[in-house]
Amino acid sequence: MKIAVIGLGVLGAAAARALALAGSEVTVFERTAPLAGTSGTSFAWTNSHSKDPRSYHDLNVAGMAEHAELAKSGADWLVRNGNLEWAQDAAGAERLAASVAELTGRDYPVEWITPDRARELVPDLRVPGEVRDIAFYPTEGHVFPALLVARLWGEAREHGAELRCPAEVLAVSEADGRARVELAGGAADFDAVVVATGRWTETLTAAAGYRVPMADPDAAGSATVGLLGYTRPLATRLDRVLTTPDLNVRPDGAGRLIVQGLDLDAHADPAAPPSAGGDHARTLCSRLNDLLAGTEGASLESLRVGQRAIPADGLTVAGFLGDSGRIYALATHSGITLGPLLGRLAAQEVLTGTPADALADFRPQRLIGRSGLPPLEPARFAGQQ
Known part of the structure; x- marks a missing residue:
């Protein structure tokens, strides 16, 4: 054909x-x-987080399996070593516990680990003192x-x-x-x-x-738009995804990281992309320093407005x-x-x-x-x- x-x-x-x-x-x-x-x-x-109805969750799980199958013949595009997530207040802890329980009920791989175990996985990780339980999703990952x-x-x-x-x-x-x-x-x-x-x-x-x-x-502050920060190379050890209350982070190769603060997406506007040296960039870098040792003096090479196809x-x-x-x-x-x-x-x-x-x-x-x-x-x- x-x-x-x-x-x-x-x-x-x-x-x-x-x-x-x-x-x-x-x-x-x-x-x-x-x-x-x-x-x-x-x-x-x-991942297959918050993917409802069940058929959409199952489709995303099948999508993850398809990546794994394709990777059998080589996978320079795929890192599949898990995601760490925690909550920092009572409401967040309740929301996370409910999410983990739902995923467990769907036979989705997830387990609770301690901060010490999390630091074994990510040696430079800075876990807030009040955090006791961290969700680890071992089959999740990220793509280049x-x-x-x-x-x-x-x-x-x-x-x-x-x-x-x-x-x-x-x-x-x-x-x-x-x-x-x-x-x-x-x-x-x-x-x-x-x-x-x-x-x-x-x-x-x-x-x-x-x-x-x-x-x-193109709607500013809507579900379709979000800010993504791309850092300069940093001397920090991170090889997997982190989804935390203030910042989501993943490696982007050659020591660079991609950072995302979902609350900041309310200010995302494709018609007025922010400066890589402006207030939003400084906020993202400050949060990154709170999260990972070795990120002192971090700066962004670019701060982009992503436009999601939904x-x-x-x-x-x-x-x-x-x-x-x-x-x-x-x-x-x-x-x-x-x-x-x-x-x-x-x-x-x-x-x-x-x-x-x-x-x-x-x-x-x-x-x-x-x-x-x-x-x-x-x-x-x-x-x-």
């Missing part, structure tokens, strides 16, 4: 790889550059998105996939039993098209006549837009965790027409044409983002 994939973030690269491995003739259209959208500004934590896309797209390319970039797709449509991709310089027909355009999903699906509403990616009801979209089986849409807030899995399942459905049971609750038909959906609540506690 001759298949077009629109977008070369994690989802597009994963779909292109799976389609190419199955023998399809794959053409990827990317407007600006690989990773130019949400995939390039992500905390990139693989550029390396993941390099792996996925590299294998797609080795199996014949071609990239057209820069190439802005103006519309997709169904015509004469084919899927048509319209560009400024003309149009091309394919057997099917996979739309993997992240926060631009609504515009392109509307042009196809099947508008899938997305949460506004379908309007907060859940993943995966499926054909119409009955013809020509235009397939992928959109999700959990693109890093779910990317390799969704790419494989989308390829399966496009090429065989056989529905994947895991995607039954996430079809775009639940959202197509809907309007007036309530705004999503911003993430303010670890696990909600």
Whole structure:
């Protein structure tokens, strides 16, 4: 089959790889550059926290397993050595205990450890004196998105996939039993098209006549936006994810860290990105010093406003837009965790027409044409983002 994939973030690269491995003739259209959208500004934590309903939790667990399976043949993009989380007040402790109990009931790997055990895992960790119990999630981890896309797209390319970039797709449509991709310089027909355009999903699906509403990616202080700080190299020992009341942190390679304070996201505005030397940056660096020894004098190389790609009801979209089986849409807030899995399942459905049971609750038909959906609540506690 001759298949077009629109977008070369994690989802597009994963779909292109799976389609190419199955023998399809794959053409990827990317407007600006690989990773130019949400995939390039992500905390990139693989997990299944606060993922409800249960089918969404299970989908994310399967996404984590897909990463592990892919990693059997080498995994420079994936670090899978756990996440540490604690609470600092009574309300937080109650919320964390409830979350751990729910995850335990779902057979999700989690255990309570002591601060001493936490410092064995992270030698430079500074645990507040009042903290006695720390949740450890051993199967969670983090991803280096550029390396993941390099792996996925590299294998797609080795199996014949071609990239057209820069190439802005103006519309997709169904015509004469084919899927048509319209560009400024003309149009091309394919057997099917996979739309993997992240926060631009609504515009392109509307042009196809099947508008899938997305949460506004430009709304300041909303659930879709968040601040991500990227530090200069630091002499601190951290090799895993930390999700704490004031700061989320993960390694970003070569001694650099990515830092995130969810309460500060209320000030995130894509139209007015903050300075890497401003008040928000200083706050993040101060919190980092409270959390990890060896971060004295930390500063940020950049402070970015991430714009999340979130379908309007907060859940993943995966499926054909119409009955013809020509235009397939992928959109999700959990693109890093779910990317390799969704790419494989989308390829399966496009090429065989056989529905994947895991995607039954996430079809775009639940959202197509809907309007007036309530705004999503911003993430303010670890696990909600």
